């Protein structure tokens with residue numbers, strides 16, 4: 001049965017050294033510093049088989065989880081070419097195992113010109129997950145606004161990480177729906193360019209704000225989608241009644257707001273699958289919950305849509321078209337909660 005099933009590959013890297021100990025307890029005998037050094041030279045490898053993925057159409061697929069054994073700080077600080085070679089090697093493992101498409105998880109989609117270099121060196125298509133993630137965030141914001149009777153056309157929205165892959169998709173989509181947009185990131189020149197793009201899409205008030213704290217203090221809706229490795233904002237800083245969608249992994253928003261301020265926090269970028277998925281390892285999520293980036297690879301495989309998707313940091317807005325139909329067709333839905 002499994003032989004004929006269509007397969008995908010998904011490349012992840014280590015998020016914490018503890019995850020490695022959890023899987024291979026024996027490694028605790030090696031001093032941490034030496035282990036981290038060894039990781040640099042360890043090849044990527046197949047860590048598990050992902051099974052039980054079944055669409056409501058009846059189609060069943062399976063996948064391989066390939067681990068690029070580098071920690072986040074190694075992914076970002078080692079020579080880009082070196083890291084890209086490791087990600088390509090991981091991709092080749094999936095390719096050999098019969099995968100028809102490969103998803104790039106976490107920082108594996110940030111290196112090598114945001115996925116392009118990896119895609120150019122593999123025979124099968126590659127995707128970063130940014131389109132499905134942005135779609136999920138926009139869907140969550142729209143549904144939460146409806147639930148709270150918030151009129152988008154009268155609202156100010158702040159996007160923290162606006163010049164990134166996901167941020168820029170959200171900004172361009174929301175430009176024609178809201179009254180005012182506040183765009184934030186560290187490099188202001190990228191925001192200047194983004195502002196020009198926004199004003200070509202719609203005429204609305206666009207504010208460039210380098211300070212994320214100031215941006216969120218006056219926004220009715222906030223999307224946080226930065227690659228900052230730490231929490232940037234505290235829930236106390238948001239405007240009363242604000243709707244906040246934090247898609248960053250690790251999360252950008254911490255703390256607790258007083259209940260009377262009625263701030264809604266949504267943990268963005270998660271999908272509910274129609275079945276329980278067997279990941280073969282502990283991914284830290286309930287079995288029917290999937291990160292949007294992996295959901296993108298799964299749903300494209302269920303669709304048989306084997307094309308490179310979501311690469312680079314200027315993804316065409318059209319990539320969002322049709323996602324809603326695909327998600328619904330296969331029985332997936334977004335998660336609209338703060339847990």
Ligand SMILES: NC(=O)c1ccc[n+]([C@@H]2O[C@H](COP(=O)([O-])OP(=O)(O)OC[C@H]3O[C@@H](n4cnc5c(N)ncnc54)[C@H](OP(=O)(O)O)[C@@H]3O)[C@@H](O)[C@H]2O)c1
Nearest residue numbers: 161163164165166185186187226227248249269291292293
């Ligand atoms: N849930 C999911 O399935 C899923 C899927 C994909 C990605 N994600 C998460 O979504 C986030 C964004 O991903 P991406 O691919 O869009 O990243 P990206 O393209 O690298 O963009 C990151 C954005 O954040 C900004 N930024 C970085 N550090 C910042 C800081 N300290 N303060 C303010 N802005 C900062 C960057 O601009 P500057 O460099 O100019 O500051 C850029 O605008 C990441 O946390 C990623 O892990 C989640």
